[in-house]
Amino acid sequence: MPAATALRRLLPQPPLWKPPLWVAMYHSITDTADDPYRVTVSPVRFARQLHWLTDRGLRGVSVRELLDATAAGRAKGLVGLTFDDGYADFVDSALPLLLRHRFTATVYVLPGRLGGENGWDTAGPRKPLLDEDGIRRIADAGMEIGSHGLRHVPLTEADDATLAAETRLSRELLEDMTGRPVDGFCYPYGQVDPRAVQAVRGAGYRYACAIDPGPHTSTYALPRIHIGENDTAARLAAKRVLHPLRRRRPADLVSVPSAPATVGAP
Incomplete structure (x- = not known):
């Protein structure tokens, strides 16, 4: 058997394999002096990371936009940007930088803790969370909630x-709050x-994000790459190369199903 033929048989072949979507996971954008869980990126480092994307012809987008572009075959050069926990610092620290680069992002918020704090992080500093007004401001600026x-x-x-309550009720509250569909x-x-x-x-979402879901990987459990304060240009380049090698299930990562017409209890 020719060596080239043998090599082709060992490599993933289309249409069964597609490069995984590249989705970056952020949390808080503020001072990093007290950060035991490594969920904080300083505004200076965040600005440099956005410049790194721009310099390579990449554009940060919301997960909704990334999935729609993938389904249409035009996702080349797009990187999903996500922010977990709904920290209030997003408004003053992250949003202006995103808008400056003409990027969008998805901000995952907690309607049951509006204006509260991150009480689940027992060993970390208390950080304020977005209130209703902050969530509306972010949505009005073009970000996905x-x-x-x-x-x-x-x-x-x-x-x-x-x-x-965590799935269906949270979605209903956010849609009432923003006047927009909540897909993620x-x-x-x-x-x-x-x-x-x-x-x-069952709650009617079109997709969901995880971290490293392994065998559960699908449109309803998208893997993401953690981005932290130590992610310099060299580390970002390495993560970009290594991400396609992570464990994944390729199927169900391209088409975005429509929300069920009737939402029932899980």
């Missing part, structure tokens, strides 16, 4: 009533299992 649940609880440990969900702590996926689908 998604749900991170009601109060940031792990869905894999939730009972049925809590699971329904983000699993708190990145924890996902088939029951959580079923609840998210």
Whole structure:
């Protein structure tokens, strides 16, 4: 057997394999002096990371835009930008920089903790969360608003009533608040299992983000790359190269299903 033929048989072949979507995961954009969970990026570092994307002809977009572009075959050069937990610092620290680069992003917020703080981070500093006005300002600026649940609880440990509230009720509250459809969900702590996926689908979302969902990878459990303060240009380049090699299930990563016409209890 010729060597070239043997090599082709070893390599992934279309249409069964497609490069995974590149989705970056941020949290808080502020001072990094006290950051035990490594969820904070300084505004200076964040600005440099956005410049790194721009210098390489890449454009940051919301996950909704990334999935729509992928379905239409025009996602080349697009990078999904996501911000978990709905920190209030997004308005003053992240939003101006995104707008300067003409980027969009998806911000996953907690309608059950409006104007509150990150009480789930027991070892970290208390950080204020977005209130209703802040969420509206972000939506009006062209960013996508998604749900991170009601109060940031792990869905894999939730009972049925809590699971329904965290998925379906949080979506309803955000749609009433913004006057816009809420298509995306983000699993708190990145924890996902088939029951959580079923609840998210049943609540009417079009997609959901996880962190490293492994065998659960799909449009309802998209993998993401953590971006932190230490991610310089060299580290970003390495993450961009290594991301396609991460474990994934290629199927169901291109088409974005429509929301169910009837939303039932999970």
